[in-house]
Amino acid sequence: MTMPVNPVMAGVAESDLGETPDRNWLENAAIATMRALDDAGLSKDDVDGVGFAGADDYMPSLVLAEYLGIDLPTHTDGTEIGGSSFEAMVEHAAHAMAQGKTDVTVIAYGSTSKTGEENPYESGQREDHPVNQFTRLAGLFTPPGAYALGARRHMHEYGTTQEQLAEIAVSTREWASMNPKAAQQDPITVEDVLDSRPITDPFNLLDCCLVSDGGGAVVLVSPEKAAELDIVPVSVTGAASTHTHRGDISEMPDLTQTGAAQSGPQAFEEAGITTDDIDVAQIYDSFTYTVLVTLEDLGFCEKGKGGEFVEGGTLGPDGDLPANTQGGGLSYCHPGHFGIFLLIEATRQLRHEYEGDRQVDGAETGIAHGTGGILSSSSTVILERGVN
Amino acid sequence: MSDSIPIEDKRESWEGPIPLPNGVTEEFWAGTVDGEFRLQHCGDCGEAQFYPRVVCKHCGSMDLDWEPASGDGTVHSYIVNHIPGEEGFGEFAPYVVAIVELEEGPHLTAMMPVDGDDVEIGTAVEARFWQISDDTAMPVFVPA
Numbered sequence: 031m032t033m034p035v036n037p038v039m040a041g042v043a044e045s046d047l048g049e050t051p052d053r054n055w056l057e058n059a060a061i062a063t064m065r066a067l068d069d070a071g072l073s074k075d076d077v078d079g080v081g082f083a084g085a086d087d088y089m090p091s092l093v094l095a096e097y098l099g100i101d102l103p104t105h106t107d108g109t110e111i112g113g114s115s116f117e118a119m120v121e122h123a124a125h126a127m128a129q130g131k132t133d134v135t136v137i138a139y140g141s142t143s144k145t146g147e148e149n150p151y152e153s154g155q156r157e158d159h160p161v162n163q164f165t166r167l168a169g170l171f172t173p174p175g176a177y178a179l180g181a182r183r184h185m186h187e188y189g190t191t192q193e194q195l196a197e198i199a200v201s202t203r204e205w206a207s208m209n210p211k212a213a214q215q216d217p218i219t220v221e222d223v224l225d226s227r228p229i230t231d232p233f234n235l236l237d238c239c240l241v242s243d244g245g246g247a248v249v250l251v252s253p254e255k256a257a258e259l260d261i262v263p264v265s266v267t268g269a270a271s272t273h274t275h276r277g278d279i280s281e282m283p284d285l286t287q288t289g290a291a292q293s294g295p296q297a298f299e300e301a302g303i304t305t306d307d308i309d310v311a312q313i314y315d316s317f318t319y320t321v322l323v324t325l326e327d328l329g330f331c332e333k334g335k336g337g338e339f340v341e342g343g344t345l346g347p348d349g350d351l352p353a354n355t356q357g358g359g360l361s362y363c364h365p366g367h368f369g370i371f372l373l374i375e376a377t378r379q380l381r382h383e384y385e386g387d388r389q390v391d392g393a394e395t396g397i398a399h400g401t402g403g404i405l406s407s408s409s410t411v412i413l414e415r416g417v418n
Numbered sequence: 419m420s421d422s423i424p425i426e427d428k429r430e431s432w433e434g435p436i437p438l439p440n441g442v443t444e445e446f447w448a449g450t451v452d453g454e455f456r457l458q459h460c461g462d463c464g465e466a467q468f469y470p471r472v473v474c475k476h477c478g479s480m481d482l483d484w485e486p487a488s489g490d491g492t493v494h495s496y497i498v499n500h501i502p503g504e505e506g507f508g509e510f511a512p513y514v515v516a517i518v519e520l521e522e523g524p525h526l527t528a529m530m531p532v533d534g535d536d537v538e539i540g541t542a543v544e545a546r547f548w549q550i551s552d553d554t555a556m557p558v559f560v561p562a
Contacts, residue, residue, distance in 0.1 A: 163437035171503035
């Protein structure tokens with residue numbers, strides 16, 4: 031299988047991050063969208079495709095389009111598969127582009143997870159829900175508890191240790207220390223992670239992502255449109271998505287293997303490259319374990335060897351696989367659905383936007399892999415510098 | 419007939435969620451207040467499933483019958499939950515939440531009102547019911 035067309039990431043942007051008490055979720059999404067269009071050198075009148083997920087509204091793409099005054103788009107995408115929705119939307123946009131349905135699609139996210147009211151679509155656990163009427167009675171603090179159940183099983187089957195999981199948090203913080211936008215920039219050690227407060231043992235606080243306000247957006251354009259723009263082009267050359275379960279972690283077929291074991295190989299095949307070709311990786315890091323199991327499933331190391339793989343700073347600035355180079359959900363920001371920020375950072379690295387150690391030298395090829403729900407959905411996007 | 423699972427009446431003290439049975443879930447909850455952990459068994463492929471559905475998740479058959487399960491199983495994975503995940507669980511924290519593999523095959527996520535030191539992956543467990551409303555009793559598990 032090959033991509034029907036290779037969309038170009040023409041614009042990327044965040045809203046203000048961290049705490050935005052004077053903004054609501056839709057404002058954060060709209061601000062990010064307008065900044066991303068500006069980054070691409072486009073205006074909202076150029077937009078003919080709209081994607082929006084994680085909204086406090088069950089018709090998300092409609093609400094963003096209406097708010098921005100985008101009438102009659104020819105591509106609309108309200109896919110909601112959790113944090114990986116945006117990677118899935120990239121895949122969908124590529125197909126719509128191949129059909130001539132869109133030349134300029136915006137994909138956006140916005141939240142006030144930290145300072146706003148609780149999102150009823152995140153917490154909406156009605157007591158007559160056909161599944162949640164059972165799930166809620168476990169009293170599981172989720173999502174951390176669900177991911178921790180996966181981690182514990184991985185530790186049991188493969189001998190993975192809390193120290194190895196902690197290495198992921200440490201490497202990620204090293205990257206965050208170079209990002210002025212990161213919420214947590216002070217270096218940490220493995221001991222700091224192990225000594226942080228227990229949340230859902232085997233996870234401690236520093237195994238868990240932040241809770242932030244903020245939004246993000248990307249603008250995808252057709253290769254023809256990209257040629258008209260003054261941008262450093264970064265192209266999508268592979269994309270695939272899947273899911274295994276929804277809200278009850280006991281429904282996951284195998285706690286130690288995610289859908290990335292399917293979406294990863296499919297996306298790599300589309301791109302015609304392998305894990306060895308990847309210069310920089312953006313791997314959803316809701317929790318340390320999310321990264322470890324995803325790296326295995328994508329094929330960066332053998333199943334069960336993720337712990338060994340991440341030891342010694344592999345994912346850090348001096349490591350063999352620079353990953354989560356803006357500081358990730360663990361240290362930069364995590365406003366609920368982190369997938370949009372994976373695409374933003376992957377694009378910036380491949381544009382060579384940064385200076386010094388913050389830039390992965392000569393990065394030509396990247397991966398953005400989103401995980402949604404509770405290890406539930408998996409969506410892989412392969413990106414390459416240039417027009418393919 | 420079935421192994422009867424002990425029921426502890428918590429209707430007075432329970433402050434957590436109370437399920438509202440509907441559709442095919444009514445049959446499950448009706449069993450709980452009689453001390454029965456009812457599982458659906460497929461008339462075509464023979465597999466058991468939990469949670470209840472109108473379709474067999476294994477083969478797609480709609481020929482499903484209810485049979486009481488033993489309530490016995492083993493711990494497939496577990497965590498120690500230091501932060502209550504729902505209202506009503508605060509008084510138990512820290513408490514264990516486990517994925518239990520029932521001896522009939524299905525997995526479910528359930529609370530274990532025990533100390534983390536009492537549980538390992540592979541620990542044999544058995545069900546108890548906490549009756550939390552007139553119509554429902556929630557399954558919890560303790561080491562066998």
